[in-house]
Amino acid sequence: MSVDKVIHEFMNYSSLKLDRPDLEIIRNLKIRYDLEKIVIYDPLPEKLKNHIRDYFYSLPQRRIIALQFEENKFHVAA
Numbered sequence: 001m002s003v004d005k006v007i008h009e010f011m012n013y014s015s016l017k018l019d020r021p022d023l024e025i026i027r028n029l030k031i032r033y034d035l036e037k038i039v040i041y042d043p044l045p046e047k048l049k050n051h052i053r054d055y056f057y058s059l060p061q062r063r064i065i066a067l068q069f070e071e072n073k074f075h076v077a078a
Contacts, residue, residue, distance in 0.1 A: 003033050043071040
């Protein structure tokens with residue numbers, strides 16, 4: 001499964017589980033991802049971190065190996 005499809009499915013799931021303000025936070029995250037890891041650069045409330053963790057770690061068909069929260073670090077796009 002492609003990473004873009006995994007992210008798309010996560011956003012669909014989030015739109016059903018989160019209220020609008022939290023969903024907007026998720027939609028505007030600065031992230032970097034590949035088949036092994038998702039790195040999130042923006043600070044998040046713990047409940048949203050848990051939402052992300054629950055989705056990617058609790059369902060066996062998810063292919064993401066690691067989640068990494070890099071709050072307060074800058075990411076420069078290549």
